[in-house]
Amino acid sequence: KVLDEVVTNFGIREFRFDAATGFYLNGKNMKLKGVCLHHDGGAMGAAVPLRVWEKRLQMMKQVGANAIRTAHNPMSPEFLDLCDRMGFLVMNETFDTWTAKKSNAEFGYNLYFNDWWQKDTRDVVMRDRNHPSVIMYSIGNEIRDNLKDSAGFKKYRDQQELIHSLDPTRPVTMAIFRPNDAGVYQNGFVETMDIVGQNYREEELVRLHKAKPQLKVIGTENGHTRDAWLILRDNPYMSGQFLWTGVDYLGEADWPNIGSNQGVVDRLGNPKPRTYERMSWWSNKPMVHIVRSAGNAGVGSLVSDWSPADVDTYDEANVQVFSNCEEVELFLNGKSLGTKTLPNDDAPRTWKVTFERGTIKAVAKNKGVVVATHEMQTAGEPAAILLTADKNNVENSFDDVVFIKATIVDAKGIKCPLADDMITFSISGPGVIAAIDNANIASHELYRGNKRLAFQGEVVGIIQASASKGKITITASAEGLGEKTISIQANSSTK
Secondary structure (H helix, E strand, C coil), X not given: CCCCCCCCCCCCCCEEEECCCEEEXXXXXXXXXXXXXXXXXXXXXXXXXXXXXXXXXXXXXXXXXXXXXXXXXXXXXXXXXXXXXXCCEEEEEXXXXXXXXXXXXXXXXXXXXXXXXXXXXHHHHHHHCCCCCEEEEEEEECCXXXXXXXXXXXXXXXXXXXXXXXXXXXXXXXXXXXXXXXXXXXXXXXXXXXXXXXECCHHHHHHHHHHCCCCCEEEEEECCCHHHHHHHHHCCCECXXXXXXXXXXXXCCCCCCCEECCCCECCXXXXXXXXXXXXXXXXXXXXXXXXXXXXXXXXXXXXXXXXXXXXXXXCEEEEEEEECCCEEEEEECCEEEEEEECCCCCCCEEEEEECCCCEEEEEEEECCEEEEEEEEECXXXXXXXXXXXXXXXXXXXXXXXXEEEEEEECCCCCECCCCCCEEEEEEECCEEEEEEECCCCCCCCCCCCCEEECECCEEEEEEEECCCCEEEEXXXXXXXXXXXXXXXXXXXXXX
């Protein structure tokens, strides 16, 4: 008679880090193109359905990411299951603080580190060591403890040795805070690390490699700049980098903002304009994408539309085209504005365009063959709601959701990126509106409810099933825009 059972999935792979040539997976030399991820699921809070993570990780794969840093705490085992199945490599991070407090976080784990670090570290390693996605552990993020003396050395060494005793197959690193100030490059600390990790300051790792080429190095937290990317691209010894962050997250914001917008994608999973630049660097799939400066003659942030806020005063559009293809030709209302080749430094191709209403289109070619296109059209006045579902069925399980997107469009179906109408959702059948969001980091509207102002022309309702069978009907409406209805099917859980 079976009394207990544990099922452990496993994967077979071999990896290694080399001081001169970086990271290898199954014998293949490759770069770790990583993102850092916070634990929250946006409008779903801290208890995140797996479908939310799956959708986010799918977006990360589209961008070209192949690695995740869990910032700055252990993620759920189900999250690591997803990484196993989807082929991500994981830096599994344990702590954000040791004993020294951080500003605005005086009452954090620093109060418990001495009593709990050993048990918590043991629990993390024992729980996660069978996940093939995990390739290294990080034991700290921007630690403020003094690393210049024997006590600081011991704190690191004790954690590293404990992990090695429980899991000798994976190296240990940490995200060192201001290494030059901490003196770790000179005092022998970095020589004790399996892999030297630090946040930003990519040039410091270049100098460290030149001074001490026997050390393995990695960027544990990095910005989105082209300079940072080129350091990874052009230096074989750089194992990888992890962007801060993969997805916009709640908290760590100055009021009135309620979250950070440093993600590759927003809380709804929408790519930012600069995300397409990242795709041009990371993705192996041919791609091309047009962006422009929001204001006239290069003023303002980048936007991904051809619908200026004030058409009458918008004369000169500073256009950037992100592409990994050999040639890009730009057209405005069918007229060619010229062809430009791929720069050696991966810079965007730029045009100054006299604005005209209509269609702007980029055509990308490799070896003379069209491999990718992108076009944008000028939107008219808001006229209707376009309602779409990211899938047509939902399981009766906490872990499954469907994202219903309400997009405000003009009479021709073109998205109106400046529309901010109030969208109201209603639902019938065996389903509930679990949350509603618009990705605006300054919005104080409730996530639990049925209405929200559109942001950049969109609102998303997150739907869960309340029974195992039946048709769920969702309606979105707005004053002056009418209403639209869409249906999905509730199914029984397969788990």
